[in-house]
Amino acid sequence: MKGSKIGILELRDDPFIIDVVSKLGDLPIEFLSFAEQTVPITGEYGVIVDRLSFRFPFLQEVAKNMSLRGSYVINNPFAASASNKLVDELIFQLLEIPSPKSIVLPGPELKEELGGMVVEPSWGRIADEVGLPCVFKPVDGYGWDDVYVVNTPEELKECYASHGAGKVWLVQRKINYKYYYRVFCIDQKDVLFIRWIPKPSAMGEYLCSDLQEINDIKNKLTEQTIRMNSCLDMDINVVEWCVDEQGQPWVIDAFNEVPDITKNCIPTDYYWWIVDRFVTCIKDKLTSDKRNKHSFTLPTVS
Numbered sequence: 001m002k003g004s005k006i007g008i009l010e011l012r013d014d015p016f017i018i019d020v021v022s023k024l025g026d027l028p029i030e031f032l033s034f035a036e037q038t039v040p041i042t043g044e045y046g047v048i049v050d051r052l053s054f055r056f057p058f059l060q061e062v063a064k065n066m067s068l069r070g071s072y073v074i075n076n077p078f079a080a081s082a083s084n085k086l087v088d089e090l091i092f093q094l095l096e097i098p099s100p101k102s103i104v105l106p107g108p109e110l111k112e113e114l115g116g117m118v119v120e121p122s123w124g125r126i127a128d129e130v131g132l133p134c135v136f137k138p139v140d141g142y143g144w145d146d147v148y149v150v151n152t153p154e155e156l157k158e159c160y161a162s163h164g165a166g167k168v169w170l171v172q173r174k175i176n177y178k179y180y181y182r183v184f185c186i187d188q189k190d191v192l193f194i195r196w197i198p199k200p201s202a203m204g205e206y207l208c209s210d211l212q213e214i215n216d217i218k219n220k221l222t223e224q225t226i227r228m229n230s231c232l233d234m235d236i237n238v239v240e241w242c243v244d245e246q247g248q249p250w251v252i253d254a255f256n257e258v259p260d261i262t263k264n265c266i267p268t269d270y271y272w273w274i275v276d277r278f279v280t281c282i283k284d285k286l287t288s289d290k291r292n293k294h295s296f297t298l299p300t301v302s
Contacts, residue, residue, distance in 0.1 A: 003044040003045045003046045003070070003071060004028060004044075004046055004286075005028040005029070005030055005044055005045050005046060006024065006027055006028065006029045006030070006045065006046065006047050006048075006049065006282060006286060007029075007030055007031075007032045007045035007047070007048045007049070007066075007071070008021070008029060008030065008031045008032060008048075008049050009032050009048055009049065009050040009051065009052045009053060009059060009063065010031075010049065010050075010051040010052050011052070012031055014051070015262075015263045016051075016261045016262075016263060016275070017049070017051065019263070019275050020049070020275055020278060020279055020282070023275060023276065023279040024279055024282065024283070027283075027286070030045075032048075034058075034059075034062065045066065045071045046071065046072065046285070046286045047071065047072050047073075047074065047282055047285045047286045048063060048066055048067075048071050048072070048073040048074065049074050049282060050063050050073050050074060050075065050077065050258075051258045052258075053077065054080065054142075054257055054258050060077060060081065063077040064077045064078060064081075067291075067292045067294070068294070068296070068298065070291070072285040072286075072290055072291060072292060073292055074235045074236060074281070074282065074285065075233075075234050075235055075236060075237070075257050075258075076233045076234070076235070076292040076293060076294075077292070078292060078293070078294040078295070079232060079233040079234065079292075079293065080257040083232055083255050083257075084139045084140045084255065085102075085137070085138075085139045085140070085141065085170055085253070085255065086104055086139040086168065086170065087255075088232075088253075088254050088255050089102050089170075091228065091231055091232070091254075092228075092251060092254070095224070095227055095228065095231065097224050097227075097228065097251055098248065098249060098250050098251065099250060099251050099252075100135075100172050100173035100174070100175055100250055100252070101129065101130050101131070101172070101173040102130070102170045102171065102172040102173070103126055103129065103130055103170070103171045103172075104139065104168065104169070104170055105121055105160065105164070105168070105169040105170070105171060106118050106168060106169075107164050107165050107166055107167055107168065107169070108160060108161060108164045108165055109165045109166065121160070123153040123154075123156055123157045124153050126153070126156065126171055127152075127153045127156065130171050130172065130173050131173050131174075132150075132151055132152065132153075133149050133150060133151045133174050134149075134150060134156070134171055134172060134173055134174050135147060135148070135149055135150075135170075135171070135172045135173075135174050136148045136149075136150055136156060136159050136160070136163075136169060136170075136171055136172075137169065137170055137172065138167045138168065138169055138170070139167075139168045139169065139170055140167075140168070144200040146163060146167070147200065148163070149174060156171065175242055175244055175250050175252070176244060176245065177242035177243060177244055177250075178213075178242075178243055178244060178245050179195065179213055179214065179242065179243040180195070180196050180197065180198055180240070180241070180242045180243075181193050181194060181195055181196055181214075181240070181241045181242070181243075182194050182196040182206070182238050182239075182240055183221070183225050183238065183239045183240070183241055184236075184237075184238055184259070184274055185225050185226060185228075185229045185234070185236075185237050185238075185239060186235065186236050186274070186277040186278055186281055187235055187236075187277065187280070187281040187284065188226060188229045188230045188234070188235065189226060190277045191222045191225055191226065192270060192273055192274065192277075193209075193211055193214075193218065193221075194206050194207070194209075194266070194267075194270055195207035195208070195209040195211075196240070198240075205265075206265060206266050206267060206270070208267050208270075213243075214243060214249075217243075217247070217249055220249075221241055221249055224251075225239045225241075228251070228254045229254075232254065232255065233292075233293050234255075234257070235281055235285075236259065236278060236281070237254070237255070237256055237257070237259060238253075238256040238259040238260075239251060239253070239254045239256075240252040240253040240254070261274055
């Protein structure tokens, strides 16, 4: 039987979680804590709100175990562990959603470890195919870490040699955009567009906007955002869209398993929209028979 409590996997002093808990009212809520864990882990929680396991492998495995025991984990830990920018690129193509041209590269250490199976990339061909300047970034990157803009094949080769070891990389066309948006999608149905000035090191800025500049494509972007989140099985996510000078939209990033929701950075009305929709999502999962999707065929857990 599905549990009746809400488990919170986040730091107690996180402002967003404090506001979410306050809106959940008298529902039974518990901040999770762990020592040694007997397997299988108890199924007393109907919903787990997980905004912490992406940083800690131990918590990732705990979240998967609790999901298999019947707890609905937000976001699905199996979907989160399977997705990255390379997977997203393929999904964009299959859904016929425009995204910048990308090429995947193995880390340079594999040339030595795998012999002739991995060879030096053709930097001139990559530059011709993707275009310059381009963006060099890891497929599992987060928060602008290890993201570089390069202007020549020589710079690309040097960046690869200096930073490439131990990771899988994407070389991606750099879009010269006119407008940039972070689009929050909650429960695979509620969508909020916020103008965004992207900057590294968590210095990006949200702007209020009436969205007149994308009025003719907003419905299409909304539909495509919902399709992506349904495909990725994300209950809360941020999809980053930009629009170039010709009015062509491009999806830049569609996988933010724990999107930054910083109270003093997001305009007030937008912030409380996110809190309210997220609370509604949690309540819906608590009172329904919905389960996280996974690839296992299991009997019903009693």
